[in-house]
Amino acid sequence: xxxxxxxxxxxxxxxxxxxxxxxxxxxxxxxxxxxxxxxxxxxxxxxxxxxxxxxxxxxxxxxxxxxxxxxxxxxxxxxxxxxxxxxxxxxxxxxxxxxxxxxxxxxxxxxxxxxxxxx
Amino acid sequence: xxxxxxxxxxxxxxxxxxxxxxxxxxxxxxxxxxxxxxxxxxxxxxxxxxxxxxxxxxxxxxxxxxxxxxxxxxxxxxxxxxxxxxxxxxxxxxxxxxxxxxxxxxx
Numbered sequence: 001x002x003x004x005x006x007x008x009x010x011x012x013x014x015x016x017x018x019x020x021x022x023x024x025x026x027x028x029x030x031x032x033x034x035x036x037x038x039x040x041x042x043x044x045x046x047x048x049x050x051x052x053x054x055x056x057x058x059x060x061x062x063x064x065x066x067x068x069x070x071x072x073x074x075x076x077x078x079x080x081x082x083x084x085x086x087x088x089x090x091x092x093x094x095x096x097x098x099x100x101x102x103x104x105x106x107x108x109x110x111x112x113x114x115x116x117x118x119x
Numbered sequence: 120x121x122x123x124x125x126x127x128x129x130x131x132x133x134x135x136x137x138x139x140x141x142x143x144x145x146x147x148x149x150x151x152x153x154x155x156x157x158x159x160x161x162x163x164x165x166x167x168x169x170x171x172x173x174x175x176x177x178x179x180x181x182x183x184x185x186x187x188x189x190x191x192x193x194x195x196x197x198x199x200x201x202x203x204x205x206x207x208x209x210x211x212x213x214x215x216x217x218x219x220x221x222x223x224x225x226x
């Protein structure tokens with residue numbers, strides 16, 4: 001069965017960076033895309049970026065260009081999202097989400113990783 | 120970017136009743152519209168994609184309709200486990216955007 005298992009919660013200070021991982025299993029890793037979606041406390045959902053797991057090419061929402069980097073390691077079926085220059089506005093749960101179809105819709109979600117930015 | 124407006128913000132209903140949720144797009148998204156259910160402390164779950172296709176394992180009391188700019192998610196008879204927040208999302212145009220959510224609560 002498809003599983004996306006994310007790394008644990010993080011607490012960071014403003015200006016720091018954080019790297020969240022998402023390990024996939026139960027399917028052919030390079031046959032899909034992986035997206036990142038975030039949800040601030042008590043708020044709605046916001047698309048951050050996606051990566052083509054075959055080519056490694058990533059596409060970012062405009063507001064996150066320059067502050068987010070998404071990469072993957074096909075040898076361990078893991079995707080990474082690094083956020084730099086953190087501010088309190090980046091406090092949120094970050095989800096990795098498998099993208100399927102053309103255009104991608106989201107069929108499986110990770111459990112989420114809470115990133116808290118606080119001085 | 121395409122703005123999705125969901126209505127109502129909150130829907131207060133009793134188990135067994137019919138729920139009708141609306142999602143309106145600021146411009147056409149064709150049929151590239153999905154619906155998700157989210158319960159407290161959980162990740163969203165895909166219910167509907169392509170505006171009207173049910174995801175695997177989703178009960179047939181959930182149905183989606185619409186195309187272009189106006190979409191509807193219908194829950195024919197609410198079960199206790201259906202009380203949650205529902206989001207629509209368009210995935211045909213970048214950036215992908217979500218509606219603000221409709222909370223279905225117990226009356």
